[in-house]
Amino acid sequence: NAGVTQTPKFQVLKTGQSMTLQCAQDMNHEYMSWYRQDPGMGLRLIHYSVGAGITDQGEVPNGYNVSRSTTEDFPLRLLSAAPSQTSVYFCASSWDREGQPQHFGDGTRLSIL
Amino acid sequence: QQQVKQSPQSLIVQKGGISIINCAYENTAFDYFPWYQQFPGKGPALLIAIRPDVSEKKEGRFTISFNKSAKQFSLHIMDSQPGDSATYFCAASVGGNQFYFGTGTSLTVIP
Numbered sequence: 001n002a003g004v005t006q007t008p009k010f011q012v013l014k015t016g017q018s019m020t021l022q023c024a025q026d027m028n029h030e031y032m033s034w035y036r037q038d039p040g041m042g043l044r045l046i047h048y049s050v051g052a053g054i055t056d057q058g059e060v061p062n063g064y065n066v067s068r069s070t071t072e073d074f075p076l077r078l079l080s081a082a083p084s085q086t087s088v089y090f091c092a093s094s095w096d097r098e099g100q101p102q103h104f105g106d107g108t109r110l111s112i113l
Numbered sequence: 114q115q116q117v118k119q120s121p122q123s124l125i126v127q128k129g130g131i132s133i134i135n136c137a138y139e140n141t142a143f144d145y146f147p148w149y150q151q152f153p154g155k156g157p158a159l160l161i162a163i164r165p166d167v168s169e170k171k172e173g174r175f176t177i178s179f180n181k182s183a184k185q186f187s188l189h190i191m192d193s194q195p196g197d198s199a200t201y202f203c204a205a206s207v208g209g210n211q212f213y214f215g216t217g218t219s220l221t222v223i224p
Contacts (some may be wrong), residue, residue, distance in 0.1 A: 056210070
C-alpha cells in the first residue's frame with residue numbers, strides 16, 4: 001500500500017492562478033480531509049469528506065473547493081490563488097467516520113507570489 | 114480563536130529525561146484527544162490517543178494524562194531519546210469529523 005499520496009510536492013503560483021492539489025489513498029478509507037499548516041498555527045481543517053459524494057466545510061474553507069467523486073481521490077482546488085494561501089497542505093484519510101487513526105500524506109508546499 | 118491551546122512552544126530535554134507537553138480546551142463536547150508526532154518534511158503521524166472516560170493511557174514510553182474537570186490533557190515522554198526530537202501536536206474532535214489542533218511543540222532531546 002502506498003498510503004496517502006499527495007501531488008505535487010512543491011508548487012509556485014502567481015496571484016490569481018488556479019490549481020488543483022491531488023490526494024489519493026489506496027486503503028479504501030471513507031473519511032478524507034484537507035489541512036493547511038502555517039508557522040505558529042498548527043494544522044487547520046479546510047474541508048473534509050465522510051464518503052464519496054459527501055463533503056463539508058472545516059475551520060478555514062474560504063478560497064478552496066473540494067469534490068469527492070470516488071473513494072480514492074479527494075482533490076483540493078484553489079480557484080484564484082492569493083498570497084495568504086501560501087502554506088503547507090496536508091491530506092489525511094481514515095477508515096471510518098470516527099476518523100481514527102488519521103493517515104497523513106507528506107504534504108504539498110505551496111508558494112503564491 | 115484557538116480551540117486547543119498547547120504549551121510550551123519549544124522544549125529542550127536531556128537524553129533520559131521526561132518531556133511534558135500540555136494542552137487545554139474549552140469545548141466540553143470534544144470526545145477524542147489524539148497526539149501527533151511530526152518530523153521535518155513529513156506529515157503528522159498518530160502517536161497515542163485518549164477518550165474522556167479514562168484519566169490515563171500509556172503506550173510504551175508515551176503516556177497521556179487527562180483531567181476532564183480542568184479540561185486539560187498532557188503528553189509525557191519517559192526516557193526521552195534523541196530520536197524523539199520532533200514537533201508534537203495535540204488535537205481534539207467531536208465525533209471524529211472536525212479536528213482542532215494545537216499550535217505544536219518543538220522537542221529537542223540532547224545527548
